[in-house]
Amino acid sequence: MRITQGTFSYLPDLTDDEIAMQVQYALDHGWALSVEFTDDPHPRNHYWHMWGLPMFDLHDAAGVVYEVNECRQAYPLYYIRVNAYDASPTRQTTALSFIVNRPPDEPGFRLERQEHVDRRLRYTLHPYAADRPAGDRYPPTMPER
């Protein structure tokens, strides 16, 4: 199941050229860019690992694309995203955040039901990938299920 998170999530994955163009758009607006990665696809997982520090004072997308590629090389089977932070006083928030790398095989989520008082049900999502230990969640070829 292809997960969809962040900006452009319902589009097909961006090509490298498109990534560079989006990054340039962000740079032209003066937003600081950062690269993050994780192997926990839960939608409420907000704390991805930082790939280096956020990048300030860049002029050209090539610098960010370079870091994306470095991160892809180190973590080819992880989710990687690019964030653009708008620091202007009235906004001060993430202006743009999109996925630039994903594992080849995404097993998806199961719906869990928890019995609660008075036979009420509580629902939660559980990523199948999280069954495996962190760091080992997306082996190059997933085991038979």
Add this chain to the structure above:
Amino acid sequence: MPTPGGTDQESTTQGPTDPAARSRRASPSRLPADATVDLAAERRASGIDEILDTLDRELVGLAPVKTRIRELAALLLVDRVRQGFQLSASRPSLHMSFTGSPGTGKTTVALRMAELLHRLGCIDRGHLVAVTRDDLVGQYVGHTAPKTKEVIKRAMGGVLFIDEAYYLYRAENERDYGQEAIEILLQVMESHRDSLVVIFAGYKDRMESFFSSNPGLSSRIAHHLDFSDYDLDELMAIAALMLEREHYRFSEPAERTFRDYLQRRMRQPRFANARSVRNALERARLRQANRLLAATGRTWSRDDLMRFEPEDFLASRVFADEST
């Protein structure tokens, strides 16, 4: 009109190292193989003449440097037109080294170079990031690589200008972190040729020994430009340019005094060519202001406020040293 080659169409897919950078670059529209191009029109459209002319106007002397820049501009322009015919050749290597004494205009030319390369579509942004050893080399193990990469990322799309580059390499200490910075540079100069131009600058003799101990660097640099010292007439012309920009002028005797001043100054140690001229003029401004304020009981005209007199220079230490 010259019609470049255009016989057989090479359909080479020999990839540029950085496809993203290449495709974002404004490439001229595709032309059929039997088309002809008007190079003069291309030239006008690119606006390089504007830059080359301001270069001629605002920089005195430096004939060999200017010639080389013109040649380079021609090559890059023709290269771009060739791309229109899908006659792709690898992009010419643009890394350069500028050698010359202090104040011979290396930094100034590097700035212009960034603009020129931008106009020619070789780099996407056209900014200049000027750094020295301190900006690239870290203080402890593991500090250098991120620091160097940070600088490189900032310079991408523009020109990375490394002043006094020989400080990167310390022959006496083989564990010096500078070596690590050089290695990263070597790698990026090759792999990101399309998004980054590196210019090394420094004094000639020390740059030469720097390059001879780092042969990998030297072979990646296609253009070695040498900035020669200015002669007296050129220095006077530079002074005239600077004065004009600042709305000052010499009185006739003051011009002779300044010539005399420069002659003496050139013989002294730590003479820094055009920068010494600039500094001398700055100090003259100071003395002129004090001269004007000291004289009481009269009024000054616009021309008085613009004019330097001999005494604005005669008070200089350069003259004092001679008399003692």
